[in-house]
Amino acid sequence: MTKPVLSNSIAARDVAFHIHSQTNPQLIERDGPLVVARGEGVRVFDAAGKGYLDAMAGLWCASLGFTNDRLAAAAAKQYAELGFYHTFFQRTQEGVATLAEKLVELTGMEGGKAYFATSGSEANETMVKLAWVYHTVRGKPTKRKVIARERAFHGSTIAAASMCGLEFMHREFGLPLPGFLHTLCPSPYRGMLEGEDEAAFVERLADELEKLILREGPDSIAAFIAEPINAGGGIIVPPARYFARIEAVLKKYDILFLDDEIVCGFGRTGNWFGKETVGAKPQMMALAKGLSSSYFPISAVVVAPEIYEALKEFNKAGGNFGHGFTNSGHPVGVAIALEAIRIYEEMNVVEHVRKLGARLKGHFDALAAASPIIGEVRGAGLMLGIEIVADKETRVPFDPHLQAGMQFDRIAYDNGLIARCMGDVLGFSPPVIVTEDDVDEIADKVARSLKSLEAYLGR
Ligand SMILES: Cc1ncc(COP(=O)(O)O)c(C=O)c1O
CATH class of the missing domain: 3.40.640.10 (Type I PLP-dependent aspartate aminotransferase-like (Major domain))
Incomplete structure (x- = not known):
């Protein structure tokens, strides 16, 4: 996260003057916003130049990425x-x-x-x-x-x-x-x-x-x-x-x-x-x-x-x-x-999404087989969710105070990936223009982030 350091920085002015959607006022005042400076295809870059593959297409919406010339x-x-x-x-x-x-x-x-x-x-x-x-x-x-x-x-x-x-x-x-x-x-x-x-x-x-x-x-x-x-x-x-x-x-x-x-x-x-x-x-x-x-x-x-x-x-x-x-x-x-x-x-969006969605789901299914905390992988096409749980057998969820899903989002950010937790369901809805390499990169970053999350949760 970009910290509001200088009083006239974008982050500081944003905190001073802007009311954010779906954001906790205290947290934004404490941590400042993520300032998104520019996009490039399926990626966005923050003000410090750090790149993120946005596996949520913003809010399930930027299907053609963030900089489509046409x-x-x-x-x-x-x-x-x-x-x-x-x-x-x-x-x-x-x-x-x-x-x-x-x-x-x-x-x-x-x-x-x-x-x-x-x-x-x-x-x-x-x-x-x-x-x-x-x-x-x-x-x-x-x-x-x-x-x-x-x-x-x-x-x-x-x-x-x-x-x-x-x-x-x-x-x-x-x-x-x-x-x-x-x-x-x-x-x-x-x-x-x-x-x-x-x-x-x-x-x-x-x-x-x-x-x-x-x-x-x-x-x-x-x-x-x-x-x-x-x-x-x-x-x-x-x-x-x-x-x-x-x-x-x-x-x-x-x-x-x-x-x-x-x-x-x-x-x-x-x-x-x-x-x-x-x-x-x-x-x-x-x-x-x-x-x-x-x-x-x-x-x-x-x-x-x-x-x-x-x-x-x-x-x-x-x-x-x-x-x-x-x-x-x-x-x-x-x-x-x-x-x-x-x-x-x-681009024959239907065929493309089926193919790339199946590839991403294949990666997630493989992760689920090896992970102690993935309860279910579900979805269709390029709209996939991973539900993480404290116990795979009984489906008992994590203690909500652990904010396991939120923690995943934070770790993923650090790894250059934007996902979106809904409670303890990790959501993925990347731009439909993703390539095989993009999908493999998403899966790789999810795998790394989950490993860190497991360590954080003591698993
Ligand atoms: C399923 C669904 N319906 C409606 C909306 C509301 O759309 P808007 O935010 O453009 O009003 C959303 C927004 O995320 C949505 O996901």
Whole structure:
């Protein structure tokens, strides 16, 4: 970490004037920030010139690395032609139409349409509002509540944070808001009972969901939201047939399925979208992050035709859709997203991620076989997690006071690797452009860091 030494240093001014996201105020005042000075492909360099292979692509997002010339050129060209325009009051631009068409095609939401926003949180909140319109138009205005899952992350705005199933997103703010409910997390490693197999686990998850719906009243439930593979809750891959079973329950009670693809989209899990990896069939999808490789704050919601029809029906007397962000369909974000998608297509992102993901997972599996503290390696494509435990047999976790995961992150930093612990799950979501050498380097640095962690933990 860069220490705030001089009073006018970047670090000192940052500590003096800047409030950080997801950061402990006392720790940043004590230790100062990591000042990221520049990027180069899959690496970033701090102010002292130390390089890090960022195996988290920033925040699961910089899929094309940190210095993609083509994205920079697409932005520069668009800025020169039209630096801003909006999509209110029947305005559009060529890129908006092209990107919307492309997203409907890529997501397979046949006959559907795309809406643009600027963050993942906004995309998720847009899905909730559209779900309310949908039910209202169909004569069911009492269907308002949203069911999310424990350990879910869906964003930081008030409804999105309410959909999170993580205590740290709620405790300062008195959230969740009323009407935002949570059902069980489909974590086979942590959630299966003794003697239960995956099929029985899935049945229990579906039963619990149904019980919750019946308790609350089916006429009060609008939607269920889930990531295909839960990223921020600790890379949780649901058991096979989980979504098929859950969707049957949703259908029975006329509840919409909102698919948060904000991390899983654009090849991350070894398919264009996570829904293909887990066999899900949502009525709406939220996209962000990889959409523009996060070179611009742009997000999108792609909806099935019946959702758009409801919106049209609601406003048939002449009202406008009462929703919109100044930067919805920002021309520069759109131009960058179109170029990012072109690159994903040219590099055959799906095949590349499958190949490199399998190589990285192979390394991690080998590490797990030799390590006394790796309980499980899991994930799909280039979205992998390693859960470390005090006892591999019993899956007993480390004492939380040891902060084993956090300690791993610190050691990895020292070794020039950026990973991201979620409790004691070590997360890896490198830029999808990683090469075999990059993947081998990640694995090597993880192996070294784990050795040091084992020594630190006295193992
Ligand atoms: C699955 C998921 N949904 C939603 C969000 C929120 O996106 P944003 O931070 O752009 O609002 C995130 C952010 O990490 C996420 O991981």
